[in-house]
Amino acid sequence: MTATTKPEKLSPKDFASDQEVRWCPGCGDYAILKALQKTLADLGAEPHRTVFVSGIGCSSRFPYYMSTYGFHTIHGRAPAVATGLKLANPDLDVWVITGDGDGLSIGGNHLLHVLRRNVNLQIILFNNEIYGLTKGQYSPTSRIGTRSPSTPLGSVDSPVLPCSFALGAGARFIARAIDTSQKEQVEILKRAHAHPGAAFVEIFQNCVVYNDNVFADFTERKTSSETQLYAEHGKPLLFGKDNTRGLRLKPRSIEIEVVTLGNGVTEDDILVHDQKNRTLAAMLCGLQPPAFPMVLGVLYDDPAPTYEDAVFHQVAKAADALPTTDLDSVLRRGRTWTVAG
Amino acid sequence: MTVTSPPTRGGRELRESVVVRFAGDSGDGMQLTGSQFTLETALIGNDLATFPDYPAEIRAPAGTTYGVSAFQIHFGSQDIMTSGDDLDVLVALNPAALKVNLEDLRLGGMVVVDTGSFNDRNLSKAGFEANPLEDDSLAPYQVLKLDISKYTLEAVKQFELGQKEALRSRNMWTLGLMLWMFDRDRKATVDWLKRKFAKRPEIADANIAALNAGHAFGETAEMPSGMLGYTVSRAAVAPGVYRTVTGTEALAWGLVAGMRAAGLKRLVFGSYPITPASPLLHVLAGLKAMGVVTFQAEDEIAAVCAAIGASYGGALGVTSSSGPGIALKAEAIGLAISTELPLIVVNSQRAGPSTGMPTKTEQSDLYQAVYGRNADAPVPVIAAATSADCFATGIEAVRLATKYMTPVYVMTDGFLANAAEPWLIPEEADLPKFPVALRSDPTGFHPFVRDPKTLARAWAPPGTPELEHRIGGIEKAYESGHISYDAANHQRMTDVRAAKITGIANDIPLQEPALGEDHGALAVVGWGSTYGPINRAVERAREDGLDVSHIHLRHLNPFPLNLGELLRRFDKILVPEMNSGQLVTMLRSTYLVPAEGLNKVQGKPFKISEITDAIRSRLER
Numbered sequence: 001m002t003a004t005t006k007p008e009k010l011s012p013k014d015f016a017s018d019q020e021v022r023w024c025p026g027c028g029d030y031a032i033l034k035a036l037q038k039t040l041a042d043l044g045a046e047p048h049r050t051v052f053v054s055g056i057g058c059s060s061r062f063p064y065y066m067s068t069y070g071f072h073t074i075h076g077r078a079p080a081v082a083t084g085l086k087l088a089n090p091d092l093d094v095w096v097i098t099g100d101g102d103g104l105s106i107g108g109n110h111l112l113h114v115l116r117r118n119v120n121l122q123i124i125l126f127n128n129e130i131y132g133l134t135k136g137q138y139s140p141t142s143r144i145g146t147r148s149p150s151t152p153l154g155s156v157d158s159p160v161l162p163c164s165f166a167l168g169a170g171a172r173f174i175a176r177a178i179d180t181s182q183k184e185q186v187e188i189l190k191r192a193h194a195h196p197g198a199a200f201v202e203i204f205q206n207c208v209v210y211n212d213n214v215f216a217d218f219t220e221r222k223t224s225s226e227t228q229l230y231a232e233h234g235k236p237l238l239f240g241k242d243n244t245r246g247l248r249l250k251p252r253s254i255e256i257e258v259v260t261l262g263n264g265v266t267e268d269d270i271l272v273h274d275q276k277n278r279t280l281a282a283m284l285c286g287l288q289p290p291a292f293p294m295v296l297g298v299l300y301d302d303p304a305p306t307y308e309d310a311v312f313h314q315v316a317k318a319a320d321a322l323p324t325t326d327l328d329s330v331l332r333r334g335r336t337w338t339v340a341g
Numbered sequence: 342m343t344v345t346s347p348p349t350r351g352g353r354e355l356r357e358s359v360v361v362r363f364a365g366d367s368g369d370g371m372q373l374t375g376s377q378f379t380l381e382t383a384l385i386g387n388d389l390a391t392f393p394d395y396p397a398e399i400r401a402p403a404g405t406t407y408g409v410s411a412f413q414i415h416f417g418s419q420d421i422m423t424s425g426d427d428l429d430v431l432v433a434l435n436p437a438a439l440k441v442n443l444e445d446l447r448l449g450g451m452v453v454v455d456t457g458s459f460n461d462r463n464l465s466k467a468g469f470e471a472n473p474l475e476d477d478s479l480a481p482y483q484v485l486k487l488d489i490s491k492y493t494l495e496a497v498k499q500f501e502l503g504q505k506e507a508l509r510s511r512n513m514w515t516l517g518l519m520l521w522m523f524d525r526d527r528k529a530t531v532d533w534l535k536r537k538f539a540k541r542p543e544i545a546d547a548n549i550a551a552l553n554a555g556h557a558f559g560e561t562a563e564m565p566s567g568m569l570g571y572t573v574s575r576a577a578v579a580p581g582v583y584r585t586v587t588g589t590e591a592l593a594w595g596l597v598a599g600m601r602a603a604g605l606k607r608l609v610f611g612s613y614p615i616t617p618a619s620p621l622l623h624v625l626a627g628l629k630a631m632g633v634v635t636f637q638a639e640d641e642i643a644a645v646c647a648a649i650g651a652s653y654g655g656a657l658g659v660t661s662s663s664g665p666g667i668a669l670k671a672e673a674i675g676l677a678i679s680t681e682l683p684l685i686v687v688n689s690q691r692a693g694p695s696t697g698m699p700t701k702t703e704q705s706d707l708y709q710a711v712y713g714r715n716a717d718a719p720v721p722v723i724a725a726a727t728s729a730d731c732f733a734t735g736i737e738a739v740r741l742a743t744k745y746m747t748p749v750y751v752m753t754d755g756f757l758a759n760a761a762e763p764w765l766i767p768e769e770a771d772l773p774k775f776p777v778a779l780r781s782d783p784t785g786f787h788p789f790v791r792d793p794k795t796l797a798r799a800w801a802p803p804g805t806p807e808l809e810h811r812i813g814g815i816e817k818a819y820e821s822g823h824i825s826y827d828a829a830n831h832q833r834m835t836d837v838r839a840a841k842i843t844g845i846a847n848d849i850p851l852q853e854p855a856l857g858e859d860h861g862a863l864a865v866v867g868w869g870s871t872y873g874p875i876n877r878a879v880e881r882a883r884e885d886g887l888d889v890s891h892i893h894l895r896h897l898n899p900f901p902l903n904l905g906e907l908l909r910r911f912d913k914i915l916v917p918e919m920n921s922g923q924l925v926t927m928l929r930s931t932y933l934v935p936a937e938g939l940n941k942v943q944g945k946p947f948k949i950s951e952i953t954d955a956i957r958s959r960l961e962r
Contacts, residue, residue, distance in 0.1 A: 019823060019824075046698055047809050048803070048805060049470075051803045058942070063813070064811050064824065069803035069809050070810075070813075071813065073646065073649075073676060073814065074672055077673065079643075080611075080639075080643035080644075080646035081647065081650035081653070082650060083643075083650060084611060084646065084647030084648055084649060084650025084654070084658060085650035085651065085653055085654040086654075087656070088609055088651040088653070088654025088802070089652055089655060089656075089660075089802070089804055109640060110639065110642075110643055110646075113638075113639040114645065280594070298446065311634060312634075314629060315629045315630075315632075318629035318630040319629070319630040322630045325631055327594075327631070327769040328768060328769050330597075330631060332582060332766060333381075333586075334586070335384070335529060335585075336582050336583060336584045336766065337383065337384055337386070337583050337584075338580075338581070338582050338583070339386065339579070340580055341580030
């Protein structure tokens, strides 16, 4: 507590706690843990000002493996706990770690509200389309027909698209990454950190035990150039080997279609990514393989005033408006009378 | 007997105490009328207690019995402990109000009615087959039949309001008459009307005109004999500066006073609107300048979780609700127990189960507070006895929560939350201080290292250098706080969590009787808002020579150390509760004493007479 000199720059390893990591071997969570530790090191984050708040589930064990402050709360409620934490101390750098079950099923309500309020947090949703910790039941992001112990004949209910949900809730930052794509993931996490307000990042995380390869249709490296599109602000939405395919607006419609350059189609026809364009973001969030590439990167980034800034602005104004904030005068405000001794 | 003898004028009759109830349609402004009468009554120095009673529906269909809203005030020159048993005066602004409230008027009491509202339509809506003003159904009472509607319209005529708008001043005309009847001032009400309608001065003026007209009517009109007006002398109370206070206000201020006594800078209040708890959110929202941040959450769970997050961050986290909402918070309260964080949970109890009767009072959530969580999850539970006592209760809650790193339940109820009484305003310098020591020293730090005396763990909020650590709801190794599934460790942690709460008994006052000796034939034991009626009932019984004492509990978990010993010094124990017998069961199971219950769940406080009757029957058996 006496150290006043600037600490040496920390390495990713310095952000690892002394606890043994207990995810299944091969779990995508390891890669995300590594990416976040590198992100914090690259950002020069101060461990004592950094807090990871999680709910319940495999992903929510995350805080135990970081050397920062951490709070493993209850199922679905991490956004609410994190909101209270920011109201106690808005100077903290708070990351919420959640999963598809935690964030979109039992905690869907809190995720909705933390996003619309725009609390200054990074919310990282590990999507593996399955309940891992409870041994493999289908989740709210599982595709129709998912066979699981609770749906032996296949699930029948339609899944929620996390990024579409977040955008509908009013999120001002939405991004997508793949667990094993370290370089892109770290860049995206840094962008989320830089965004003032609630930043929502969906990470496709492979569950090797209960849902292995569920994202393979677009994560498979051999074919990824044809199945992934990495959106960058100001650049045309191109993908494919040698960037020969792209997204454009279907003429006389408001739908996106995939086109191949050539035969009269030029780069001028291709949509240019604008991270502040909410309508475009809505379209990109909704594109699903195999008809479309999975759009990764920062899909939307348009900052708005944060919740805690607005709250503390009111608090400061209220204090300024009073001649004194001593308790005795507050208790005597309004109608009083004196009984003589 | 409806009095028709010649009018008289003259001196006022002296009364020691009076109970008045204002009743009308929920749109008639009865709560405002009652509040203003309360203020004027407080200002002339009477002691008082009030009981607002209003429907859950915001605008129930006009004229119906379930749309009746009432405000009762008991005031006098003696120490007033309850809102009153039977009414001396009932003001009924429509037939439904008469129908619902007449049963509470004492025989010979006065009923003031607005004859203008007793038309066929309103009579039939209220379920009267014949007009009670025209037959002898009101014969046991003094009836003051006044066409208040007509008088009000005349009084506000010059302001050229529409008929509907003009009739809205009926309550002020009535208030003027009642202020005359009990000889109190109108000035505070005039000031209030001017402030309230600052943007519509014509409405302020019309209401003031109606108020003055009602008062002038009493002064000059020919009143039936026996209605000379009354004088109620000042109560003899301790010298000092007073104000009226509801339980809600007192609790809000007590929590802020507690935060300051703990040396904390910020109180984060997470809450979701629910009757009758919401007013606490409203009052605290007005205290931002004192370091209060209010958070209207998306649901009860988010409200408590935000409060827990705030406490984790080094602020005082508080959440508030009523029974159904507390049920939703239960899992999160378990988290605060497991992570050993300070948290205050206020329960403004209401009649249940489920939605029950949201606006009606009850104290049936004691089991919920003491036992209502999964697993072995003990928490301290304290209760406020009166509206003003909510202040001290709030401070005590903060003391226990911060000193013992634990959630604390504060039990109030719909009655306490809304009822007002005069309050001798304390000086902050005279309040207890219990500064919190946030951990900052990394030497030997573990998140679950404990104070050997209190067994409380260290409070080390994020932001503190070199104390980075992880906590959560999973069982923790005894000191390090690391995840542990070790069998012996779980036993040890369960035991230490229990011992910490049990040990609080060493840090609270020994139980003393609120009234009477510490031994005898009968102890009447209560908790919460039954304080007033029990205390007055025991006082009356003692005046009649009965050997009875009143014991009132603030601390319901843990109980004071000497409680068992104290109870065993009485031959009989009677426990009046507004539930079906919860404290009584706890006392019986804890101390194996032959306590018996006196139970009432009618959405209303006990009457003094109900308790005196029970005392007599126990002692005469």
